[in-house]
Amino acid sequence: MKDHKEIDDISGVETTQHEWDGIKELNNPLPRSWLWGLYGTIIFSIGYTIVYPAWPGITTNTKGLWNWSSRGELATEISKVEESRQVLGNQLVSVELEDVSQNADLLQFAVNGGKSAFKVYCSQCHGSGANGGTIYPSLIDDDWIWGGTLEDIYLTLQHGIRYEQDDDTRLSEMPRYGADELLERNDIVDVAWYVRQISGQEFDAEAATRGQSVYVDNCAACHGDKGEGIRELGAPNLSDAIWFYGNTHEEIVAQISEPKQGVMPGWNGRLSEVTIRQLTHYVHSLGGGE
Secondary structure, X not given: OOOOOOEOOOOOOEEEEEEEOOEEXXXXXXXXXXXXXXXXXXXXXXXXXXXXXXXEOOOOEOOOOOOOOHXXXXXXXXXXXXXXXXXXXXXXXXXXXXXXXXXXXXXXXXXXXXXXXXXXXXXXXXXXXXXXXXXXXXXXXXXXXXXXXXXXXXXXXXXXXXXXOOOOOEOOOOOOOOOOOOOOHHHHHHHHXXXXXXXXXXXXXHHHHHHHHHHHHHOHHHHOOOOOOEHHHOEOOOOOOOOOOOOOHHHHHHHHHOOOOOOEOOOEOOEOHHHHHXXXXXXXXXXXXX
C-alpha cells in the first residue's frame, strides 16, 4: 500500500488505494446520519436485551427487567375475554329463553357463541349452512318434527333423538309394517298412494281410496287425520312438500315397510348449559325457528 494519498483524477476524491482489474475504489464515507443510525441501533439492541427476554441459557433464558413474554400477554388478554364471557354466560343461564331477545348484547353473545359451537359440534351432520344432507334434516326450513320453538330446540339439544344414553331422549318409533308383517303388501302399496294424495302429488285414485281406510286404522293416530303430523309424538307432516326419506311411491312404500330411524346425540352433560343455550338461539335465528 502506498504511504501517500492518492486522488482520483476524474472525481477528485481520495481513493482507498485498492485496485481490482484496473478499477480503483473511491474512499467515499457513509453519510454521518447513517453512522449515527448504526450507533443508535447498537444502543437500542443492548437496551432491548436488558429489558426483554433475550439471551438463551442451558435450561431457560434471561427474563429481562420487565419480565415480559408474549405468552403471558396472550394469557392476560384471554383471561379478560373469559371474564366478560363469564358475566354474559351467567346472565344467559339465569333468564328464560324467550327473554334473551329483550337484551341485544345478550342475544348477540348467544347467537355468536352458538354459531361457533355449531361449526364444531353440529355442522358435520347438518352442514355448515344448517341445510342438512341426504340423511340429516335441514334446520333452516319450516318443517320441525319435534317443534321449532326455543323450548323445543333446547329440549332436543339436551336429550337428543332416540339417544339411548339419555333416559329423557325424544323417542318415537314408526312400526315396521312390512318387515314385521303388520300389514299386507297390497295394503302398504295402497296407503302409500293415499299419502301421495294428501301431499298433493300424482296418485292412483283407485288405490288411494283403498289406502285411506288403511291410513285411518294404522297411521292417523300419529300423523293426524289429514297427515299434518303430531309433534308431541315426533310424527312428521305428510301433507307438505318436505320429504326427508323421499316422496316417490317406491320410497314411501319402503319407509312404511321398514322405516329408517334417525338418531341425534343428546348434549346434556357433554356441553355446558351456556353452550346448549347458545346453540338453541343460533339454530332458532337461522330462519326456520318458530
